[in-house]
Amino acid sequence: GAGVSQSPSNKVTEKGKDVELRCDPISGHTALYWYRQSLGQGLEFLIYFQGNSAPDKSGLPSDRFSAERTGGSVSTLTIQRTQQEDSAVYLCASSVRSWPQYFGPGTRLLVL
Amino acid sequence: AQSVTQLDSHVSVSEGTPVLLRCNYSSSYSPSLFWYVQHPNKGLQLLLKYTSAATLVKGINGFEAEFKKSETSFHLTKPSAHMSDAAEYFCVVSTLPSEGQNFVFGPGTRLSVLP
Numbered sequence: 001g002a003g004v005s006q007s008p009s010n011k012v013t014e015k016g017k018d019v020e021l022r023c024d025p026i027s028g029h030t031a032l033y034w035y036r037q038s039l040g041q042g043l044e045f046l047i048y049f050q051g052n053s054a055p056d057k058s059g060l061p062s063d064r065f066s067a068e069r070t071g072g073s074v075s076t077l078t079i080q081r082t083q084q085e086d087s088a089v090y091l092c093a094s095s096v097r098s099w100p101q102y103f104g105p106g107t108r109l110l111v112l
Numbered sequence: 113a114q115s116v117t118q119l120d121s122h123v124s125v126s127e128g129t130p131v132l133l134r135c136n137y138s139s140s141y142s143p144s145l146f147w148y149v150q151h152p153n154k155g156l157q158l159l160l161k162y163t164s165a166a167t168l169v170k171g172i173n174g175f176e177a178e179f180k181k182s183e184t185s186f187h188l189t190k191p192s193a194h195m196s197d198a199a200e201y202f203c204v205v206s207t208l209p210s211e212g213q214n215f216v217f218g219p220g221t222r223l224s225v226l227p
Contacts, residue, residue, distance in 0.1 A: 003155070004155065009169070027208065031211070033215075035217075041219060042202060042217040042218055042219040042220055043156075043202065043217040043218075045213050045215065045216075045217075048211060048212040050211065050212075051123070056211075056212035056213060058213045059213055064162035075160070081141065091155070091156070093156070096207055097210075098210050099144075099146070099161075099211060099215055100156075100208065101158060102155070103155035103156040103157070104155055105153070105155050106155065107173040
């Protein structure tokens, strides 16, 4: 497709389980962002990938969160031992610039 | 560190009337400023950006914003609201380099457009 895609669109999990969220950026985009958006809140920065540089992980809220980007394309955000406060919409964005240009539709995560 | 304040969590206007969404920022250095729009069940879309060129910036869908350094503001305006403008609007401040954690989103303003 022409845009940023994310999967799954919705995910319901039980507290303590691990989840993986996927982001397919626009082809050729070197920059990739992950954000978290809680109900009624702005976007919380999680992690930023730029080309082959070391990712900026400064926004990851705990060591339960990790992300990787394979081959400079697809990215996976993993949350281990999920907690109820992890419930949110997780947004991915890609760009040919350094700032986020195109956002995906998000993955809505609900931890029961 | 930089921060951004959106003074109104919700703005309601009638169709055909002007729109004003307010944004104030705090930054130690010359900032770059952005506005994004998020329509229901859709991804965020860049409306416009200011990066130290002309202080009056025109964006898509008839929106524009003016950078006022003396007031540390970057308010978003549109002369005449359309029903399709109903959405959530986010102001963003960034210092150079405009990337990573330097890119800070405000809490958002929800715009309602009444017929």
